[in-house]
Amino acid sequence: MLDQLPAIIIAVPLIAAAVCALIRNETVCWLIALVVAFASFVGSATMLGQVQKYGEDISYKLGGWAPPVGIEYKVDLLAGYVLVLVSLIATAVLIYGRQSVKLEIKKNLHGWYYTMYLLCMCGLLGIVITGDAFNAFVFMEISSLSMYTLIALGKDRRAVAAAYQYLIMGTIGATMYIIGVGLLFTITGTLNMADLAMRLVPLLDTPAAISGMAFIIVGLSLKIALFPLHLWLPNAYAFAPSAVTSFLAATATKVSIYLLMRYLYTVFGFGFSIERTPIPEVIMVLSLLAIFAGSFTALFQENIKRMLAYSSVAQIGYITLGIALANATGLTGSLVHIFNHAVMKGALFMLVGGIAMQVGTVRLSDMAGAGKAMPLTMFGFVLGGFSMIGVPGTVGFVSKWYLAMGALENGWWWIVALLMLSSLLVLVYMGRVIEVAFFRERPVDAIPLKEAPKSMIVTAWVFLLACVYLGFDTSFTVGVAEQAVNVLLGGVQ
Amino acid sequence: MEGLNELAFVLGGVNHWITVFLIMAGLYIIVSRSNMIKKLVGLSIFQTSVYLLYVSPGKIIGGTAPIISDDFTVYSNPLPHVLILTAIVVGVATLALGLALVIRINEAYGSIEEDDVYSGEDWN
Amino acid sequence: MRGHLILRVVSKILIPFLLMFALYVQFHGDFGPGGGFQAGVIVAAAFVLYALIFGLRAMQKIISPALLEIAVPLGVLIYAGVGVYTWILGGNFLDYNMLDSHDPSHGQHLGVLLVEAGVLLTVSSTMLLIFYTFAGRGR
Numbered sequence: 097m098l099d100q101l102p103a104i105i106i107a108v109p110l111i112a113a114a115v116c117a118l119i120r121n122e123t124v125c126w127l128i129a130l131v132v133a134f135a136s137f138v139g140s141a142t143m144l145g146q147v148q149k150y151g152e153d154i155s156y157k158l159g160g161w162a163p164p165v166g167i168e169y170k171v172d173l174l175a176g177y178v179l180v181l182v183s184l185i186a187t188a189v190l191i192y193g194r195q196s197v198k199l200e201i202k203k204n205l206h207g208w209y210y211t212m213y214l215l216c217m218c219g220l221l222g223i224v225i226t227g228d229a230f231n232a233f234v235f236m237e238i239s240s241l242s243m244y245t246l247i248a249l250g251k252d253r254r255a256v257a258a259a260y261q262y263l264i265m266g267t268i269g270a271t272m273y274i275i276g277v278g279l280l281f282t283i284t285g286t287l288n289m290a291d292l293a294m295r296l297v298p299l300l301d302t303p304a305a306i307s308g309m310a311f312i313i314v315g316l317s318l319k320i321a322l323f324p325l326h327l328w329l330p331n332a333y334a335f336a337p338s339a340v341t342s343f344l345a346a347t348a349t350k351v352s353i354y355l356l357m358r359y360l361y362t363v364f365g366f367g368f369s370i371e372r373t374p375i376p377e378v379i380m381v382l383s384l385l386a387i388f389a390g391s392f393t394a395l396f397q398e399n400i401k402r403m404l405a406y407s408s409v410a411q412i413g414y415i416t417l418g419i420a421l422a423n424a425t426g427l428t429g430s431l432v433h434i435f436n437h438a439v440m441k442g443a444l445f446m447l448v449g450g451i452a453m454q455v456g457t458v459r460l461s462d463m464a465g466a467g468k469a470m471p472l473t474m475f476g477f478v479l480g481g482f483s484m485i486g487v488p489g490t491v492g493f494v495s496k497w498y499l500a501m502g503a504l505e506n507g508w509w510w511i512v513a514l515l516m517l518s519s520l521l522v523l524v525y526m527g528r529v530i531e532v533a534f535f536r537e538r539p540v541d542a543i544p545l546k547e548a549p550k551s552m553i554v555t556a557w558v559f560l561l562a563c564v565y566l567g568f569d570t571s572f573t574v575g576v577a578e579q580a581v582n583v584l585l586g587g588v589q
Numbered sequence: 590m591e592g593l594n595e596l597a598f599v600l601g602g603v604n605h606w607i608t609v610f611l612i613m614a615g616l617y618i619i620v621s622r623s624n625m626i627k628k629l630v631g632l633s634i635f636q637t638s639v640y641l642l643y644v645s646p647g648k649i650i651g652g653t654a655p656i657i658s659d660d661f662t663v664y665s666n667p668l669p670h671v672l673i674l675t676a677i678v679v680g681v682a683t684l685a686l687g688l689a690l691v692i693r694i695n696e697a698y699g700s701i702e703e704d705d706v707y708s709g710e711d712w713n
Numbered sequence: 714m715r716g717h718l719i720l721r722v723v724s725k726i727l728i729p730f731l732l733m734f735a736l737y738v739q740f741h742g743d744f745g746p747g748g749g750f751q752a753g754v755i756v757a758a759a760f761v762l763y764a765l766i767f768g769l770r771a772m773q774k775i776i777s778p779a780l781l782e783i784a785v786p787l788g789v790l791i792y793a794g795v796g797v798y799t800w801i802l803g804g805n806f807l808d809y810n811m812l813d814s815h816d817p818s819h820g821q822h823l824g825v826l827l828v829e830a831g832v833l834l835t836v837s838s839t840m841l842l843i844f845y846t847f848a849g850r851g852r
Binding site: 100159 | 785806
């Protein structure tokens with residue numbers, strides 16, 4: 097049973113998705129999805145534990161075909177870490193989202209919602225677990241296509257237009273990725289990532305390998321929404337149903353970053369991609385631009401979901417900044433931030449979902465006085481805001497600390513200064529929301545407000561408490577991240 | 590002789606030239622057109638370039654379909670074809686979903702021009 | 714298309730052959746180019762031809778959209794079911810060698826046959842469902 101786990105966490109969501117499509121009863125589908133997502137979480141955590149305990153990667157031969165001919169599922173520390181993240185978020189969003197899904201999505205589509213949700217989860221887990229370059233593309237498209245559908249399920253007509261925008265950009269990204277893989281396949285004749293890494297060593301300087309690498313990185317950057325390829329992200333986040341936004345914001349971009357790291361460190365290798373190409377410099381400039389352009393744009397948003405979406409663009413900048421720092425500490429920072437950002441942004445979007453449910457809109461001006469009527473939601477917002485700013489004692493501080501230390505290791509003190517400055521911007525845009533919610537009176541003629549349903553508040557608060565807990569006890573996030581970095585850099589440093 | 594070398598360079602990689610042309614044509618259509626259906630056409634052309642990129646190196650001149658038989662010794666590589674079959678299916682699914690979205694956009698906005706859909710106060 | 718006698722007669726002749734060809738492509742997948750994807754599209758093409766000539770309503774009387782919505786996930790389940798069965802037999806997911814205890818290559822034949830049947834069902838019904846959805850709108 098245990099050695100079948102890699103296939104189980106992919107195949108069971110797929111089967112469950114088909115079953116949900118057959119049943120289409122809201123309660124049953126929700127239960128199935130919840131059980132499956134939780135089982136995936138348990139499975140992922142078990143695998144991560146095993147990898148940590150025995151110190152060797154889990155390899156699974158799909159269909160009994162040995163790699164590099166067959167498709168290999170491979171779980172190492174990094175993969176296990178991201179698997180745990182994705183399945184955890186998927187489970188939490190299911191618990192959180194039931195009420196808001198009932199409200200925001202048409203009744204006859206509920207069954208399809210859970211079908212698509214499970215397919216999306218299956219795709220995201222698949223991207224992480226597969227050790228095959230082409231298989232990763234297939235899973236990427238499974239997750240993306242179901243994600244476009246999930247976004248378009250929103251009642252708002254802008255949701256459909258946003259999904260279309262995401263579809264065009266996402267498909268360009270995936271196609272670029274597959275062009276890059278094709279170029280590598282042409283010169284090496286293999287698609288297995290480990291095998292690819294080995295056969296690429298003598299070929300790294302050929303034009304085909306370099307252009308393949310360029311295609312892969314640009315394609316994945318589109319999926320990551322790395323500035324300036326982030327244009328699909330704000331609309332997709334802002335107009336998708338609340339539960340979908342929480343799931344999308346916490347997982348989709350993170351998984352693409354994982355894949356980017358796989359290529360940079362495992363396939364091309366640290367010695368080539370980071371030390372011998374200008375990739376770190378390019379990513380550095382783009383990350384800093386992302387941080388500042390994202391935060392500045394967030395300052396001027398009326399729609400809170402859009403504001404948080406632009407803030408995500410900025411936060412993705414922090415994660416890629418860690419790659420650009422090109423040392424172990426910086427990379428640890430970006431791995432930690434993948435988890436931390438998913439937890440805090442997930443929580444914030446969950447709270448916004450509650451606000452959307454009660455206030456009816458997510459416009460800042462309609463939220464006046466919400467602090468008094470919805471204290472739990474708004475205090476949660478304050479706590480999440482602290483974490484985003486990076487106040488000590490929250491997760492935001494931990495990741496920024498590692499990024500700053502990584503920068504200092506290179507002697508780049510100006511990066512530290514820029515990090516501080518960007519935190520100030522976060523303070524301003526999160527502060528705007530808090531100011532309106534707590535210090536403005538609710539207009540007399542406005543509808544009276546009450547707290548969002550318990551399931552939503554509780555899930556969001558569990559995440560917020562995790563933000564604080566993981567801010568003090570970093571043994572899980574930093575511990576696993578440091579070990580994973582050691583493996584990724586392979587003793588280079 | 591030099592001219593001959595260049596000719597060989599151009600003709601030898603003719604499949605790649607077509608691939609490059611398809612990539613550029615597809616991307617150009619996606620960027621330059623405002624009509625959503627035309628954008629999807631561009632997207633399909635862009636994806637088609639991938640099919641050619643994979644399949645053309647898999648063909649070995651004189652090779653047959655890769656079914657093992659005593660009569661043949663040279664076979665084409667079957668792997669690219671299988672991969673591209675998957676990519677085609679993905680492409681069809683993307684196109685179908687894209688068209689479905691365009692239909693719903695048309696029903697909601699009464700237009701499939703991006704300039705009409707993504708403008709106005711709706712988007713702030 | 715009521716008046717187009719030639720079209721109606723020709724399509725009536727063609728459709729059985731189309732379906733036959735689809736089955737040929739499906740089962741020839743073991744020995745040559747072919748398989749569930751291609752066969753599924755050909756099956757769908759035959760039905761689409763029928764719908765184009767005799768009208769969508771006549772087509773939906775034969776195969777209703779509700780039936781197709783069941784067929785799509787059912788195909789996926791056949792596929793995944795083979796995988797689950799190989800699990801039960803103690804092998805890896807989709808390890809066809811397990812399917813026949815005497816000769817692994819027979820197991821491979823059987824596994825591909827079953828999986829391709831699932832693919833045929835899903836692809837043909839998806840294609841037809843896409844056609845229904847697009848053709849049935851905006852009247």
